[in-house]
Amino acid sequence: MSSAPKLFRVIGGAQNYDWGKLGSTSAVARFAKLNDPENVFIEEEKPYAELWMGTHPSVPTVSAQDRTPLRDLVRAAPEEMLGQDIIKKFGSKEGIPFLFKVLSIRKVLSIQAHPDKALARQLHASDPKHYPDDNHKPEMAVAITDFEAFCGFKPLAQIDALLQKIPEFRELVGDDVVAEFHSGIVSSDVAGKKKLLQKVFSRVMNSPESKFEPLAARLVERTRSDPQLFGETLADLIQRLDAQFPNDIGLFCGCLLLNHCILKSGEAMFLEAKDPHAYISGDIMECMAASDNVIRAGFTPKFKDVEVLVDCLTYSFNPVEEQKLKPAPFPRGTGVAELKLYDPPIDEFSVLQTTFTSAGAEKFEALDGPSLLIVTEGKGKIKLQSSDEALDASTGNIFFVAPKTAIELVSESKDTFTSYRAFCEA
Numbered sequence: 001m002s003s004a005p006k007l008f009r010v011i012g013g014a015q016n017y018d019w020g021k022l023g024s025t026s027a028v029a030r031f032a033k034l035n036d037p038e039n040v041f042i043e044e045e046k047p048y049a050e051l052w053m054g055t056h057p058s059v060p061t062v063s064a065q066d067r068t069p070l071r072d073l074v075r076a077a078p079e080e081m082l083g084q085d086i087i088k089k090f091g092s093k094e095g096i097p098f099l100f101k102v103l104s105i106r107k108v109l110s111i112q113a114h115p116d117k118a119l120a121r122q123l124h125a126s127d128p129k130h131y132p133d134d135n136h137k138p139e140m141a142v143a144i145t146d147f148e149a150f151c152g153f154k155p156l157a158q159i160d161a162l163l164q165k166i167p168e169f170r171e172l173v174g175d176d177v178v179a180e181f182h183s184g185i186v187s188s189d190v191a192g193k194k195k196l197l198q199k200v201f202s203r204v205m206n207s208p209e210s211k212f213e214p215l216a217a218r219l220v221e222r223t224r225s226d227p228q229l230f231g232e233t234l235a236d237l238i239q240r241l242d243a244q245f246p247n248d249i250g251l252f253c254g255c256l257l258l259n260h261c262i263l264k265s266g267e268a269m270f271l272e273a274k275d276p277h278a279y280i281s282g283d284i285m286e287c288m289a290a291s292d293n294v295i296r297a298g299f300t301p302k303f304k305d306v307e308v309l310v311d312c313l314t315y316s317f318n319p320v321e322e323q324k325l326k327p328a329p330f331p332r333g334t335g336v337a338e339l340k341l342y343d344p345p346i347d348e349f350s351v352l353q354t355t356f357t358s359a360g361a362e363k364f365e366a367l368d369g370p371s372l373l374i375v376t377e378g379k380g381k382i383k384l385q386s387s388d389e390a391l392d393a394s395t396g397n398i399f400f401v402a403p404k405t406a407i408e409l410v411s412e413s414k415d416t417f418t419s420y421r422a423f424c425e426a
């Protein structure tokens with residue numbers, strides 16, 4: 001197998017989870033079709049949830065030229081494809097340390113969290129069917145369209161207020177724990193408050209269907225009879241999600257316990273391993289450590305691991321604004337484009353958004369690691385700075401860029417030309 005070039009187009013793989021947008025309304029379907037028009041035929045009734053870009057074995061990304069799996073190209077020439085420093089840092093020649101995705105969301109995803117490395121090793125060893133790898137999965141979402149999600153537990157005073165005024169929530173948790181929580185959250189002992197939050201969450205998550213289903217039905221009724229108890233947004237959210245998953249435990253463990261986070265296009269949020277979350281609607285770029293380990297507990301027909309979830313969460317509780325990740329300038333490009341760097345506090349990935357609103361070029365310094373770039377709007381060219389040969393780069397096109405490779409993006413029109421580049425550096 002000849003060693004791979006420094007810059008080449010690749011074809012990602014789609015996941016058709018039930019919560020994905022349908023047919024051409026899905027950015028995943030549109031991008032997949034535009035990037036591989038001869039082989040992708042969009043079925044309008046089918047959900048297209050995720051477009052995977054990376055070397056995770058569950059959904060192969062392949063080279064556009066001869067459909068060789070990117071994973072095989074990396075394993076055939078790890079020094080060229082990953083770089084010595086990345087191999088040394090992550091101790092692996094097997095694949096790219098991150099997994100990059102487009103998500104297009106019609107229905108709420110499962111209430112979930114992802115394991116840290118120690119828990120991932122344990123779960124993969126004991127239950128490889130549900131936990132396909134032994135890696136942690138911290139992740140970041142960057143909103144392409146307006147996007148909403150559950151992200152982390154609400155501040156405790158907000159949870160307490162809901163417990164005091166919503167009878168169905170109070171009944172599900174139990175007067176004893178409600179009283180203990182109410183009196184305990186005023187203390188300064190953070191560890192003790194996390195324990196109390198875990199008690200509330202455990203009561204909710206361990207309640208039998210025979211108990212939470214009728215309470216959920218009454219809860220939805222109350223959002224119609226007493227909307228003022230919930231506040232405008234929350235009443236609407238409960239009704240909307242009940243329509244998707246009737247009387248689901250997620251109405252309690254999601255709507256009443258987790259922050260409802262709304263991101264405008266270009267805003268981002270970062271989720272540590274073991275942070276509870278669930279994406280609700282919109283199109284996003286998502287980047288994560290290379291893993292597919294999901295611990296689920298609500299709003300899903302998939303396998304729920306309630307005991308593991310209740311036991312593993314961080315039980316941190318921060319206001320919504322603290323869950324957001326602010327983009328930073330990216331001083332390693334020269335030209336006319338606007339550059340925004342989304343750089344979370346973990347080693348596996350950062351994501352660079354490049355936006356042109358006029359004709360012109362942007363030259364980038366070589367990065368000290370592998371990257372994957374996808375065009376999400378408009379059209380232009382991508383090229384090695386060391387060559388005159390330019391490749392078409394239009395919406396849906398995905399490219400692999402090898403380490404130590406200086407590239408240039410060129411926009412040839414005044415229309416918007418936007419791309420996202422996930423990368424990892426030692």
Ligand SMILES: NNC(=O)[C@@H](O)[C@H](O)[C@H](O)COP(=O)(O)O
Pocket residue numbers: 017050101109110112139277278279286288294296300302
């Ligand atoms: N927060 N987002 C993620 O973790 C994605 O990368 C996962 O692939 C999805 O959460 C999977 O969701 P379901 O298990 O189908 O509900």
Ligand SMILES: [Zn+2]
Pocket residue numbers: 112113114139277
């Ligand atoms: Zn997740």
